Amino acid sequence: MDNVKTVNTVNIKINGKEYSVDKNATILEACKVASIDVPTLCYMKDINAIGSCRICLVEVKGARSLVAACVQPVNEGMEIMTNTLAVQKARKTNLELILSDHKKDCLDCIRNQNCELQKMCKDFAVEDEHYFKGERSEFPVEHSTIFLVRDNNKCIKCRRCVAACQRIQDIGVIGANDRGFDTHIGCAFELNLADVPCISCGQCIVACPTGALYEKDDTQKIWEAIENPKKHTVICTAPSIRATLGECFGMEPGSFVQGKMVAALKRMGFDGVFDMDMTADLTIMEEANELIERIQHGGKLPMITSCSPGWIKYCEHYFPEYIENLSTCKSPQQMFGAIYKSYFAQKKGIDPKDIVVVSVIPCTAKKFEITREGESVNGISDVDIAITTRELGRMITRAGINFHALPDEEFDSPIGLGSGAGLIFGTTGGVMEAALRTAAETILGKPLEEVDYKDVRGIAGIKQASYKLGDLEIKVAVASGTANAKKLLNSLKKGELDVQFIEIMGCPGGCINGGGQPVQPMNVRNFTDLKTARSNALYTEDAKLTVRKSHENPVIKEVYENYLEKPGSEKAHHLLHTHYKKRGMYAR
Secondary structure (H helix, E strand, O other), X not given: OOOOOOOOEEEEEEOOEEEEEEOOOEHHHHHXXXXXXXXXXXXXXXXXXXXXXXXXXXXXXXXXXXXXXXXXXXXXXXXXXXXXXXXXXXXXXXXXXXXXXXOOOHHHOOOOOOOHHHHHHHHOOOOOOOOOXXXXXXXXXXXXXXXXXXXXXXXXXXXXXXXXXXXXXXXXXXXXXXOHHHOEEEOHHHOOHHHOOOOOOOHHXXXXXXXXXXXXXOHHHHHHHHHOOXXXXXXXXXXXXXXXXXXXXXXXXXXXXXXXXXXXXXXXXXXXXXXXXXXXXXXXXXXXXXXXXXXXXXXOOOEEOOOOHHHHHHHHHHOHHHHHHEOOEOOHHHHHHHXXXXXXXXXXXXXXXXXXXXXXXXXXXXXXXXXXXXXXXXXXXXXXXXXXXXXXXXXXXXXXXXXHHOOOOOOOOOOOOOOHHHHHHHOOOHHHHHHHHHHHHHHHOOOOOOOOOHXXXXXXXXXXXXXXXXXXXXXXXXXXXXXXXXXXXHHHHOXXXXXXXXXXXXXXXXXXXXXXXXXXXXXXXXHOOHHHHHHXXXXXHHHHOOOOOHHHOHHHHHHHHHHHOOOOXXXXXXXXXXXXOOOOOOOO
């Protein structure tokens, strides 16, 4: 790189080579420009720059000691050495100290071969047990929630989970308790996670570098259901899964693997492999109808989407005054179970009690959602088992399926057809755009010339737009991540926001960045735009489809004509709508 100084840059040397870098950069960021990956464990870009793990130590000429690259700013003429023997020894020693209080059962750890600590120890050839014979902390493994396991015996106190909870989601139900050797991550007053207002989003899991936090694995229940000849076991996959599952098998973020995903599922023994995009379309039919009804007949506005269970639980805990604003529509996951165990069970002549519905979802909060009140019909749960993208990846591996070698195959009929509107549910703004495509044509009474609502696209935390539909102007807002939801709702409370329709997703970027998605190492997450790559995969496929509006999906038309009658009908309300409750600042 040329050594050229501008107003906004400084000239530095890294390992003897000259570089011109942003004057506001840290040493870590400057090294990235030089294609040098300085290892980190605690660092999360813009979120958790605390220099506590001391793994990113480097030498700086003239400094009295090694410095933490993640927090040390560059300055003109700085000379940095990243790979001296002193640096290598310090990093290795710090890794040994971390390991001295770490449960080292790597072989049966859920993060085996996808653990940042494990990889780093291999890179630095950590073998010496010099520090391993002293006292070690011991904690009971916490299983209090239905979606997450916390094993503080594997926690390295990097505080990335704390930063995710406090700074990304602005919830803060976990933090560092005690001091010194006794420091550990927990809830206030040592309460269980089930006893605090956690929203089950799982962002702490994808932030964790080790196996200290992970989703409760429900895959054994699925294998048992598949083996049971008395059970009719079907599986449906959420829109975003096809844009992220490939990462479980080493593919680039944003790889679209729908065909291979379907092929893998068909080789695992399910009685049906279906597409949740279809019931995303069903959700839009009900939601768009509900929005129009509220606008035209003086209903509670703004209406707020209800397909993200993390957001719903957040609203119940932190903004219960807006519960009446929530759409009463069930999520696509729940609508799939409800319609499959009613209409399609009737068509197939199967007793709903014998059906096991499995969903593959990007979200740990979905494990909570299937247990909620109002998510069953006639005493039968809509969905029986919800698993994350990560769990599906492990199932495919355990089944001995070579994912890369699979051909592309199609979902089973009749629930194998979803529209482009259903597909883009997987990203922030996608539900809004899908609803607008249908609501606009319903209001205008004619086909849209342009179906792309680009103002609500992109991964910005908060977006606003206004659309003129005949004589009606619809003002909308979109937020993803509960920290952004808080900002938006506070603006609404102050009268600063004038909209009729709001989409809120519990996780930043929407489902493509859900707490159940593949865990990427933080050096990838820090310097790769995962959300955009995954999101673009969905928009690219949407643009290719012939059917891009929910109301044009022929399966949806059939369901209404033969069973539900029309959106918002009494039968539709019985099957496809739900209710919520005010929880306040309490757990339950």
